[in-house]
Amino acid sequence: MLMLPELIVIAAGFIILLLDLFLAEEKKNILGTLAFAGLLIALGRTLFSFGQQGELFGGRFVVDSVAIWFKIIFLLAGMTTVALSWDRLTGKTTDIASRMKHRGEFYTILLFSTAGMMYLISSRDLVTLYISLELSTIPLFVLVAWDRDNPLCGEAGLKYVILGALSSAVLLYGLGILYGLSGSTDLATISQKITHSPALWLSVAMITAGIGFKLTLVPFHMWAADVYQGAPTPVTAHLSVASKAAGMAFIFLLFYRVLGGAFQEWNILFAVLATITMTLGNLVAIIQQNIKRFMAFSAISQAGYLIMGFLGPFPEGLPSMLFYLYAYIFTNLVVFAVIIFYANETGRENIDDYRGLSRTNPIIAGAMMLGLFSLAGIPPLSGFVGKFFLFSVASKAGFHWLVGVAAINSTISLYYYLRIVRQMYIEPTMEDATTLQISPMLAGTIAITTLGAVFFGIIPFFYETINQTVAASDWWSVITATAR
Amino acid sequence: MVELLSNNPPGIWHWLILSTILFSIGLYGVLIRKSAVGVLMSAELMLNAAVLNFVVFNHFVKPFTIDGELMGIFIIAVAAAEAVVAMAIFVAIFKHKKSIDITHIETMKG
Numbered sequence: 272m273l274m275l276p277e278l279i280v281i282a283a284g285f286i287i288l289l290l291d292l293f294l295a296e297e298k299k300n301i302l303g304t305l306a307f308a309g310l311l312i313a314l315g316r317t318l319f320s321f322g323q324q325g326e327l328f329g330g331r332f333v334v335d336s337v338a339i340w341f342k343i344i345f346l347l348a349g350m351t352t353v354a355l356s357w358d359r360l361t362g363k364t365t366d367i368a369s370r371m372k373h374r375g376e377f378y379t380i381l382l383f384s385t386a387g388m389m390y391l392i393s394s395r396d397l398v399t400l401y402i403s404l405e406l407s408t409i410p411l412f413v414l415v416a417w418d419r420d421n422p423l424c425g426e427a428g429l430k431y432v433i434l435g436a437l438s439s440a441v442l443l444y445g446l447g448i449l450y451g452l453s454g455s456t457d458l459a460t461i462s463q464k465i466t467h468s469p470a471l472w473l474s475v476a477m478i479t480a481g482i483g484f485k486l487t488l489v490p491f492h493m494w495a496a497d498v499y500q501g502a503p504t505p506v507t508a509h510l511s512v513a514s515k516a517a518g519m520a521f522i523f524l525l526f527y528r529v530l531g532g533a534f535q536e537w538n539i540l541f542a543v544l545a546t547i548t549m550t551l552g553n554l555v556a557i558i559q560q561n562i563k564r565f566m567a568f569s570a571i572s573q574a575g576y577l578i579m580g581f582l583g584p585f586p587e588g589l590p591s592m593l594f595y596l597y598a599y600i601f602t603n604l605v606v607f608a609v610i611i612f613y614a615n616e617t618g619r620e621n622i623d624d625y626r627g628l629s630r631t632n633p634i635i636a637g638a639m640m641l642g643l644f645s646l647a648g649i650p651p652l653s654g655f656v657g658k659f660f661l662f663s664v665a666s667k668a669g670f671h672w673l674v675g676v677a678a679i680n681s682t683i684s685l686y687y688y689l690r691i692v693r694q695m696y697i698e699p700t701m702e703d704a705t706t707l708q709i710s711p712m713l714a715g716t717i718a719i720t721t722l723g724a725v726f727f728g729i730i731p732f733f734y735e736t737i738n739q740t741v742a743a744s745d746w747w748s749v750i751t752a753t754a755r
Numbered sequence: 756m757v758e759l760l761s762n763n764p765p766g767i768w769h770w771l772i773l774s775t776i777l778f779s780i781g782l783y784g785v786l787i788r789k790s791a792v793g794v795l796m797s798a799e800l801m802l803n804a805a806v807l808n809f810v811v812f813n814h815f816v817k818p819f820t821i822d823g824e825l826m827g828i829f830i831i832a833v834a835a836a837e838a839v840v841a842m843a844i845f846v847a848i849f850k851h852k853k854s855i856d857i858t859h860i861e862t863m864k865g
Contacts, residue, residue: 397826398822398825398826398829401826401829401830401833402829402833405833405836405837409833409836409837409840412837412840412841412844413840413843416843416844416847419847419850422848422851422852422862423862423863425844425847425848425851426848426860426862426863427863428844428847428848429791429844429845429848429855429857429860430860432837432840432841432844433785433791433794433795433798433841433857435837436795436798436799436802436834436837436841437785437798437801439802439837440778440781440798440801440802440804440805441801443802443805443806443830444778444801444804444805444808446805447805447808447809447812448808450808450809450812450813450822450823450826451808451811451812451816454812454816454817454820455817455822456822456823456826496863497863500863501863564863
């Protein structure tokens with residue numbers, strides 16, 4: 272029963288794949304409904320299993336509260352991607368070029384990727400960890416290169432797949448050294464057996480490089496801008512939230528569960544990575560013209576804030592990281608929903624093209640503004656509260672300079688997020704601008720994600736809930752048991 | 756010669772040096788190859804170095820278990836899946852550009 276959410280997602284994927292063969296083209300709308308329903312049922316089952324703990328396959332598959340929180344993120348991201356891609360896959364967009372084909376396969380591959388991410392956070396063994404990481408990544412290569420007729424899509428796919436193969440090779444080499452040092456593939460056994468040695472540092476460096484690719488940490492971020500720009504926009508939205516959350520899940524398992532005892536020595540590594548990631552992401556975002564490229568660099572700088580949760584051996588580290596992850600996915604999806612809406616109707620993707628949006632579609636422009644402000648971290652929106660918790664972790668770990676750098680970076684980011692707000696509210700309207708019709712699916716997505724982005728910050732018990740439920744997991748006792 | 760080799764079987768150091776060399780050749784290939792297929796082959800070489808690592812550690816560190824060998828088999832299978840996806844993307848690109856020279860795939864920059 273513990274594995275039921277994953278099994279539901281996989282079963283839904285296979286059912287869609289089979290139905291796709293038999294259904295007539297005009298009846299294929301049901302496939303999207305099925306995909307959404309599958310994810311929704313899995314989400315319900317996951318929520319229902321709160322408070323349960325247990326393991327399967329001799330401890331290789333473990334469900335605890337941390338895993339459940341991550342699984343909810345993956346399922347929410349999957350559901351939102353189904354909703355965001357709805358108009359494009361059903362051919363209801365005004366802009367013909369942004370329509371996408373082959374929806375049966377699209378949903379199947381999306382569901383398989385989601386299932387891979389859900390297995391990832393539950394695995395406690397190098398073999399299952401690696402397999403589920405690849406199960407979540409390889410489908411993403413396919414999704415990025417989805418539009419065969421669009422050369423940009425192919426180019427994005429090529430860059431992603433080559434760098435993805437490279438990063439998984441580096442990651443595996445690091446895992447291999449870890450296995451050689453401990454003689455076991457079980458994470459708990461590894462954490463007890465490893466001792467400090469240069470080989471361990473080599474292994475940590477290679478694992479960080481391999482997973483830094485998924486998390487888009489500078490200097491492993493090179494692929495992000497091109498892939499985000501070239502990929503179909505719903506896939507970009509999925510990449511920016513789900514793929515990043517999967518990277519966080521992986522890095523959490525390895526660094527908290529395996530290397531938890533050696534916390535003090537490697538948190539300087541994360542402090543330096545966080546500094547260069549957020550600074551470079553922010554500085555390069557200022558000069559971008561294409562909004563998807565812009566969001567890529569924005570996502571890079573957000574990854575810099577996210578890994579600040581790894582800075583210290585504190586019980587607050589994980590809850591604040593999870594809280595920011597939730598704030599981030601809701602906020603980012605608001606912005607992407609508006610980008611997709613605008614591209615669906617007009618086919619435009621440049622920042623300058625957004626001028627006058629507040630006059631033609633005031634509510635949507637307002638949602639976009641809230642999303643951007645939350646990304647920049649303006650109170651009382653959820654992005655601010657999330658950043659507050661993360662900065663307090665960094666400060667508690669003794670990295671006061673990092674808090675200063677992060678505060679300066681937040682100010683820089685406000686400047687470039689305001690660039691879009693300025694286009695929407697101050698610049699004159701476009702000559703041919705008319706009020707754009709929004710489809711019910713996108714309107715609902717924007718409404719729900721905006722509510723999430725606003726209320727997560729205002730309602731205080733959300734962080735408390737994460738904090739209390741996460742404390743029920745054994746992640747903290749693992750670290751204190753192996754600390755030396 | 757045969758006697759010399761059979762009296763001195765390779766130890767863990769020899770195998771690890773071999774896997775490091777394989778990994779380095781792969782990395783070098785990824786950096787200098789112009790054809791996308793060549794780059795992919797080099798990345799596969801790096802994956803094979805990782806497989807060799809797992810198998811060698813299994814043999815020398817934990818001789819009577821199969822964890823490392825199991826991992827090796829899984830890596831080979833996953834690498835095959837990765838290669839299939841990569842090849843499909845290369846074919847899609849080849850249809851547009853009539854070439855998969857990665858130095859010419861640079862529409863997006865910045």
